[in-house]
Amino acid sequence: MTRYKHSILLLPLLVLATPALAQGPSSTIVQHGLNNGATISQTDGGSVTAEIVQSGENLAATITQHWDRTGLFPDVANTASINQSGGLNTATIEQAFSNDGDANEAVIGQGASSNLATIEQDAGINSARINQSSGSNLATVSQQLSLADGANLVIIDQAGIGSNTANVSQFAYAGTTHIVQNSSFSTADVEQYNGGHDAQIRQSGALQTAEILQLVPDVHGRGAVSTVNQNGIGNSAVTTQSETSYSSEITQDGSGNSATVEQHLETGSLLIQQFGSNNIATAEFENSAVSSANIRQEGEDHIAKFVNNSSLSDTYIAQYGTGHIATVTQ
Numbered sequence: 001m002t003r004y005k006h007s008i009l010l011l012p013l014l015v016l017a018t019p020a021l022a023q024g025p026s027s028t029i030v031q032h033g034l035n036n037g038a039t040i041s042q043t044d045g046g047s048v049t050a051e052i053v054q055s056g057e058n059l060a061a062t063i064t065q066h067w068d069r070t071g072l073f074p075d076v077a078n079t080a081s082i083n084q085s086g087g088l089n090t091a092t093i094e095q096a097f098s099n100d101g102d103a104n105e106a107v108i109g110q111g112a113s114s115n116l117a118t119i120e121q122d123a124g125i126n127s128a129r130i131n132q133s134s135g136s137n138l139a140t141v142s143q144q145l146s147l148a149d150g151a152n153l154v155i156i157d158q159a160g161i162g163s164n165t166a167n168v169s170q171f172a173y174a175g176t177t178h179i180v181q182n183s184s185f186s187t188a189d190v191e192q193y194n195g196g197h198d199a200q201i202r203q204s205g206a207l208q209t210a211e212i213l214q215l216v217p218d219v220h221g222r223g224a225v226s227t228v229n230q231n232g233i234g235n236s237a238v239t240t241q242s243e244t245s246y247s248s249e250i251t252q253d254g255s256g257n258s259a260t261v262e263q264h265l266e267t268g269s270l271l272i273q274q275f276g277s278n279n280i281a282t283a284e285f286e287n288s289a290v291s292s293a294n295i296r297q298e299g300e301d302h303i304a305k306f307v308n309n310s311s312l313s314d315t316y317i318a319q320y321g322t323g324h325i326a327t328v329t330q
Helices: none
Strands: 026-032 037-042 049-055 060-067 077-085 090-097 103-110 116-122 125-132 137-144 152-171 175-193 197-206 208-215 224-233 236-242 245-255 258-264 267-275 280-286 290-298 303-309 312-320 325-329
Touching: 026 037, 037 049, 049 060, 060 077, 077 090, 090 103, 103 116, 116 125, 125 137, 197 208, 208 224, 224 236, 236 245, 245 258, 258 267, 267 280, 280 290, 290 303, 303 312, 312 325
Parallel strands: 026 049, 037 060, 049 077, 060 090, 077 103, 090 116, 103 125, 116 137, 125 152, 137 152, 152 175, 175 197, 175 208, 197 224, 208 236, 224 245, 236 258, 245 267, 258 280, 267 290, 280 303, 290 312, 303 325
Antiparallel strands: none
């Protein structure tokens, strides 16, 4: 019995091309103690930098960077960072600029448990990173207004005992999202619109849920790639893709897993691997010209169902164990 090599999601050092500009105004706030609050608002000028560092409990930090183009700074590159150590922290970064050539970079780091992190970016090139240690954390990132040849990057890393939730929305071109969660209860949701997207979710522990939506075809002909890797018990993964071309891969190593993939439009391929018991895999192609589906299940009580409405298709289902049911409709 040949065991497929599991997918390994890597977090490469991705560099976003940002305008080369002179350094603009900068602001820094450092707070030590309890019940602190810090706010930085930068609304004039380009290439601004803001940083907030807080240690203690019940802390709240907000950075807002807004800029209306005046002609003095045709393209701006702005950075914001919030670092909080302690529990029950709230961090918010909002970056909005009027020109497609603008670039944003935001970083939030939170220690202890029960933290809330939110990043909203609206520019041609966006980069967002959230790191939350311990458990019971919520991370939310929204990116908009990307150049057709621009780049958007989101990296979320959550760890600890308890529940962690990550939500990412990229309403722009060329979005890359990496989510890594290592906790007892993890939920990851990714929504990507237009084209040229890459979404990767890796979850370890028990009771994880992952959902990836890649919608709206790209007029430039770029497709979408999605990868989900779950290692634990009671996992669930759902991927829906509607692009010019697309590729989806789901690997689940544990018990009670469920995987669902739906692909629409021109060219699609999918791979579902389940290693464990009580797994269910469902895949569907709709209005696809060329499609390729590969489902592999090792264990007991598996069910695999594939529905294909494409012109040309290649389907392979392999099941090892007892009590399996496989259905293919072409």
